[in-house]
Amino acid sequence: MKKVEIVGGGIAGLALAGTLDPSQFHVTVHEQRTGLPAVGTTLAMWPEAQKALASLGILDAVRENSPTITGGALRSAAGMPWLSVEGQNLVGVARHTLLRLLDSAVPPTVQKRNGKVDEVPGDAYLVVAADGVHSMVRRSVWGQGCAATLTPYLAVRGVIAEEPGSETIGEYWGRGDLFGIGPSSGGTNWYASFRSGMGPERIDVGEALAVARRRYAGHSQSIQHVLQAAMPETTLAQRIWTTPPLRRYSRDNVVLIGDAAHAMAPNLGRGACESLIDAVALGTLVNTLPLDQALAAYNRQRVLRTQQYRIGSSLMMRVALAEGAQPLRDKMLDLAAKRKSKAPRRSKTSQ
Structure with missing residues (x-):
């Protein structure tokens, strides 16, 4: 049996543990967290991520527990709508629900160890860094120059029990801030981002929620209604960190997946999806190819795509959170909305 050490038992780590062939590998998952979280905000699962969930055998369960x-x-x-965004068969699954279902897909032969890992495990066929944006493995193997980069933005997000009205769903762009409202299982998922000096560590959620209420006091009534209903126990607050650019996700027998490889700004909604795709792609390759070939193929499949998303999400964050350029951005969006409203509609007979 070949030893595989997975550092990190989040989305990417659990998905990989559920993909690796238990007849070939003795897998150990190291996770600092002592249990699965009880609450969490909603993650949009794009079609390719849904395929990864299907390969793990949990897509139906995800759909049963999640809104479309x-x-x-x-x-x-x-609150004035600029552009409508059509749905693309996305599934909105709560993070804690996704983690619970991924955990259920992990074979019983996988060993789980709780506690902080301070050094890269040795004597393994494969070491997988699934330990997030602040990856100890990435810094140890790739060097301190690959440490995470702090952005000036705070992310505050949560859920409330009240379901959102269709006229409130979407993303609201202000001057240096954004706010999102969407459905979650049995309620509303919401998120806010704006420039802040809070943190970057040990941010008080109640204080962050109070700051958000003041920040959005002059915004849409829909936003203010959500924030007044929000409670600290169902809210998360953290500064946004990203990873630096990388040309390869493997060195020798060590490989990066998920946020350890390509932590990105949340503005494209692709982080969790790409972590799932990473894990299933890597596991499938390692199951079927010699290790050097598997890692080479993994780099070909995943580096360019995920680095493009990393760059794209950062650019979108700058546009969405524009301050000095906000008036120009809004004028362009106003113009786009007017042109769309004046565009002639094709009749059904002409389509």
Whole structure:
């Protein structure tokens, strides 16, 4: 049996543990967290991520526990819709639900160890860094120059029990801030981002929620309603970190997956999806190819795609959170909305 040491038992680590062939590998998952979280915000599962979930045998269970995201609108801070966004068969699954289902897909032969890992495990066929944006493995093997990069933005997000009205769903762009409202299982998922000096560690959630309420006091009534209903125990607050660019995700027998490889700004909604795809792609390759060939193929499949998303999400964050350029951005979006409203509609007979 070949030893595989997975450092990190989050989305990527559990998905990989569920993909590796237990008849070939003795897998150990190291996770600092002592249990699965009880609450969490909603993650949009794009079609390719849904395929990864299907390969793990949990897609039906994810769909049963999650709402379908059918669309929304890009709006001004006041709530005026600029552009409508059609749904693309997305599934909105709560993070804690996804982790629970991924954990259920892990074979019983996988050994799970709780506790902090301070050095890269030795004497293994394969070491997998699934330990997030602050990956100890990445810094140890790739060097301190690959440490995470702190952005000036705070992310505050949560869920409330009240379901959102269709006229409120979407993303609201203000001057240096954004706010999102969408469906979650049995309620509303919401998120906010804006420039802040809080943290970067040990951010008080209640204080962050109070700051968000003040920040969005002049915005749409839909936003203010959500924030007034939000409670600290169902809210998360953290500064946004990203990883630096990487040309390869493997060195010798060590490989990066998920946020350890390509932590990105949340503005494209692709982070969790790409982590799942990483894990299933790597596991499938390692199951069927010699290790050097598997890692070479993994780099070919995953590096360019995920680095493009990393760059794209950063660019989208700058546009969405624009401050000095906000008036120009809004004028362009106003113009786009007017042109779309004046465009002639094709009749059904002409389609």
